[in-house]
Amino acid sequence: MTQTGEMVFHPRPGAGAAREWTFPAPERSVLGNGLAVLRVDRPGQKVVAVELVLDSPLAAEPTECEGVATIMARAFTEGTDRMGAEEFAAELESCGATIDTDADHPGVRVALDVPASRLERALGLLADAVRAPAFPAAEVDRLVRQRLDEIVHEMASPPRRAAFALNATLFDDAVRLSRPRAGTAESVARVDRAAVWDFFTAHVRPSTATLVVVGDFAGVDVTGVLERTIGTWSGSAAEPSRPGPVVADDHARVVIVHRAGSVQTQLLVGRIGPGREDASWPALTIGTYCLGGTLTSRLDRVLREEKGYTYGVRAANQSLPNGSLLAIHGSVETDVTGPAVADLVTVLRTLAAEGLTDGERDAAVQSIVGVAPLKYVTPRAVCDSLADMAAERLPDGYLPELYLKLADVATKDAAEAASGGFDPARLVAVLVGDADKIREPLEALDLGPVTVVE
Amino acid sequence: MAAVAAVTLQERTDGLMAGPATASLGFTATTHTLGNGLRVVLSEDHVDPVAAVCLWYDVGSRHERPGRTGLAHLFEHLMFQGSANVHGNEHFEFVQSAGGSLNGTTSFERTNYFETMPAHQVELALWLEADRMGGLLQALTEESLDNQRDVVKNERRQRYDNVPYGTAWERLVAMAFPEGHPYHHMPIGSMADLDATSLEDCRAFFRTYYAPNNAVLAIVGDVDPEQTLAWVEKYFGTIPAHDGKPVPADGALAPVIGAELRETVHEEVPSPALMAAYRMPADGTRGADAADIALTVLGEGESSRLNTRLVRHDELAVYAGVGLMRLSGTASVAMLDVKASGSGAVSAIDAALAEEFTRFAEEGPTPAELERAQAQLERAYLDTMATVGGRADELCRYATLFGDANLAFTALDRLLDITAEEVRAVAAERLVPDNRAVLVYEPTDDADENEEQVA
Structure with a gap:
């Protein structure tokens, strides 16, 4: 083949x-057994996503052994009344399954992914993990x-270090x-089997938990499978937990974590804002995206695409048990830290002064x-989102309604929510870097x- | 370009091309070639109203010349800076404003660009890809090069230079593939070479590699194949082909390194570590599939041998794993990563690893281990193929590297066909001390400083 002719361009x-x-x-x-189930059918998808949302918030951990929820979550897969830890892991993996656990502020989550053909076997293991964990000392x-x-x-890790420092600075010690x-x-050093067991018996039960299942269930008696597995888990009744207030001090200040x-x-620049329950949440979501949702948003337009200071800067409104971060x-780059932060603040001030364009x-x-x-598209994506909503106790129709509201947000409201939220006079700025230079x-x-x- | 690809194909995939492709997931794909040599792969899936457009250019860091490492990746960034009828960042803006998502990536062997779109916006993605395939140079400026050079240097800092152990794989790859070998350097490139890259280098790179006859375009999802092909013909059909691509440097290597290579790095890292690279069979062979299973048994998952021994039993490591980086133009690489626990010493880790690898090379996997590894690889495969974007990328991969897109649909069958003896044999041949490059990390600071809590 040789180079011949000219390309014909067409209109977009x-x-x-x-x-x-x-x-x-x-x-x-x-x-x-009282376990709430949310089920979504995703035809054609070969891997089923399952997530168990437990009402075991971090705020319920005894102060002296914080981290016990994380250790408990990990210990779920360390053996049950039927098998030892290594046998459990082998059995799970022979299903082609994975179980991932996570302990976050609203509660512990146990996520199972498994090819549909081995769903019941893997659900049996998940059920054993919460029904009768051995928690061997x-x-x-x-x-x-x-x-x-x-x-x-x-x-x-610089991002982790920054998050620890922001949380410690922004939120009240209480x-x-x-x-x-x-x-x-x-606190982790104080966690032992007794602490795990106490936390488990106090906060883990079917009546306050939710199970989300998403996949292709053609020809599957889902209720039957669930009753035979996770339905055998029993526990006492309890009132759902209530999230406490978020207390924070967001007067403007700068913390440098020295990393020579x-x-x-x-x-990491942050403050607290309104939560999902607030009427301004959809506008805040749109405004935050305009500020820093992608590389053509305001922050990256300057910091990345004009100045080349960064590989990318993002803004986010992250829901908390009460309010948001x-x-x-x-x-x-270290040498341009001052100019980059100055530009960031200028972007925020311009947003406050001029608003957003349509x-x-x-x-x-x-x-x-x-x-x-x-x-x-994927069962895991649907499952994660629904589990987030279940953990925050939002109504089942919350997400579709949110999308309708997002589509309706006015330019002015988005600008006000974002500029009010990201007010430079109320931001706590954490910088992990070389203090001698920055x-x-x-x-x-x-x-x-x-x-x-340090 | 066809002749070179065909020779590579015969060497690498002998036996693999035979027989008709089966569609184990219920999907099929058809391949069409335009007059200018662009190969087009179509695969329908009408469950969701979405479609993926994926374009692989047969150019990666292995095609770079000395002194210009990082050019393929830097060029990938420039592909988002506008083209004949697309100004500035409009490529991103048009796709995202249409409800699509997009990106591009560069590896040793290829550069890919992809848009996942609501199905009714597929034509836009095709127009955008064609505009930059045929018209990039009309928009390329010194200003955008200088800007994206800075962005890429910050990408390098963020992902390599400012992270503990961040340059480990770069060092190991440089040890496993000797100086002068096309895979000796990573796609990210060096700061000095990025600085040295000129606008003319970029123009020459585009003219050499960004040709329709050096690319594969896959469209997967809720599309009408006839209409889609007509759009492809309309937008891409008049882009001129050209044959300027030089024969890539030969990646052939001895199956084993020959003697252990070892380096020790003294850096401010949180714990000692032992990381290593082993040469493994090239992608597209039964040996690569056998290696994938061997490494899964040894080092993927909670019940793997390395996790059981090093993390659970001996508590020498906080993490221990090994996985396969598949490469088709040279040896694949087994990447071993062990981060020491507070009580683990590198010498003890090394001794335990030697025992596990030796035992595995002698005994091979147990029937239960083989079943587990194949079940895990099956789930990983199903996850990859679960989205139109994942499928489009795999179709491009098999078309570009092995000449047949439909091999994507039979990849799992080939993995499940591997026997325990093949797994043992590949371990015995390759997972041996004289086939490894080893990188040991020893922390320079005392542990107290690192253990400090943020007040």
């Missing part, structure tokens, strides 16, 4: 006719030692949010709302008192 094509898409709506039921002690080793690695989710070295020799500075995060609002709405059919440039920006911690 428009869209075809959109096919209707409806939000994957869950069907709610309750098993005989030796395995719990080993998990504690491992967790202590992990903390050393987390402290060396609230659980101020301390690491998986505990500190001091860093070639980049990790930025509003945050801007990313990393910038074009920006439209692009954000079309992206966030339009991407939903893509976002919710301290002076940051002090010169006058963003509030600057402190350096």
Whole structure:
């Protein structure tokens, strides 16, 4: 083949006719043991996603052994009344399944992914893990030692280090949010089998839990499978937990976490904002996207695409058990840390002064709302979102309604929510980097008192 | 370009091309070739109103010349900076405003670009890809090069230079593939070479590699194949082909390194570590599939041998795993990663690893281990194929590297066909001390400083 002729260019094509898409709506039921079930059918999908949402919030951990929820979550797969830890792991993996556990502020989550053909076998294992965990003392002690080793690695990770420092600075010492989710070295060291057992018996029961199942269930008696497995789990009744208030001090200040020799500075700028229950949440979501949702949003338009200071800076509104955390995060080259933070603040001030354009609002709405059919293709994606909503005790119809509201957000409301939320006068800025190089440039920006911690 | 690809194919996939493709997931794909040599793969799936457009260019870091490492990846960034009829960041803006998602990635062997779209917006993605395949140079400027060079250097800092153990794989790859070998350097490239790259280097790179006859385009999802092919012909059909691509440097290597290579790094890292790279059979062979299973048994999952021994029993490690990086133009690489626990010493880790690898090479997997590994690999395969984007990427991969897109649908069958003896044999041949490059990390700081809590 040789180079011949010239390419014929054509005008940009428009869209075809959109096919209707409806939000994957869950069907709610309750098993005989009181466990709430949310089920969504995703035809054609070969892997089933399951998630058990437990009402065991981190705020319920005894202060002296914070991290016990994490150790309990990990110890679920360390053996049951039917098999030892290693046998359990082998059995699970022979199903081609994985179980991942996570302990976050609203509660512990246990996620199972398994090819549909081996669903009942794997659900039996998940059921055993919460129905009759053995929590062997030796395995719990080993998990504690491992967790202590992990903390050393987390402290060396700039994004993790920044998150720990922001939480410790922003939130009042009295609230659980101020301390690491998986505990500190001091508190984790106090966790033992007895602590795990106490936490388990106090907070883990079917009547306050929700199970989300998503997959292709053609020809499967889902209720029968669930009753034979997770339906055999029993427990006493209890009132659902109530999240406490979020207490934070977001007066503007700067904390530098010194990390000698860093070639980049990790930025994490945050404060608290309104939660999902607030009428401004959809506008805040659109406004936050306009500010820092993608590389064509305001922050990256300057910091990345104009200045080349960063590989990417993002803004996010992250729901908390009460309210939200509003945050801007990313990393910038050490030598330009001062100018980059100055530009960040200028972007926020410009947003407050001039608002957003209709074009920006439209692009954000079309992206966030339009991407939903893509976002919710896999059972795991649908399951994760529904589990998030269940953990926050939102109604089953919350997500489809949210999308309708997002599509309706006015430009002015998005601008007000974002500029009010990301008010430069109320931001706590954490920078993990080389204090010897970045301290002076940051002090010169006058963003509030600057402190350096090791 | 066809002749070179065909020779590679015969060497690497002998025996694999035979027989008709089966559609084990219920999907099929058809392949069409335009007059300019662009190969087009179509696969229908009408369950959801979504479709993926994926374009693989047969160019990666292995095609870079000395002194210009990182060019293929830097160029990938420039592909998002506008083209003949697309200004500035409009590629991103148009796709995201249409409810789509997009990105591009660069590896040793290829550069890929992909858009997942609501099905009624597929034509837009095709127009965008065609505009930059044929018209990138009309928009390429010194300003966008300088800007994206800085962005890429920050990407390198963020992912490699500012992270504990961040340059480990770069160091290991450089040890496993000797100086001068096309896979000796990573796609991210060096800071010095990124700085040295000129606008003319970028133009020459585009003219050499970004040709329709050096690419595969896959469209997967809720599309009408006839209409889609007509759009492809309309937008891509007049882009001129060209044959300027040089024969890539030969990636052939001895099956084993020959003697253990070992380096020790003294850095501020949270714990000692032992990481290693082993040469493994090239992708597209039964040996690579056998290696995938061997490494899964040894180092993937809670019940793997390394986790059981090093993390659970001996508590020498906080993490111990090994996995396969498949490469088709040279040896694949087994990547071993062990991070020491607070009580684990590298010498003890090394001794335990030697025992486990030796025992595995002698005994091979147990029937239960083989079943578990195959079940895990099956789930991973089903996850990859669960989305239109995942399928489009796999179709491009098999079409670009092995000449037949439909091999994507039979990849699982080939993995499930591997016997315990093949698994043992590949371990005995490859997972041996004289076939490994070893990188040991020893922390420079005392542990106290790292264990400190943030007040």
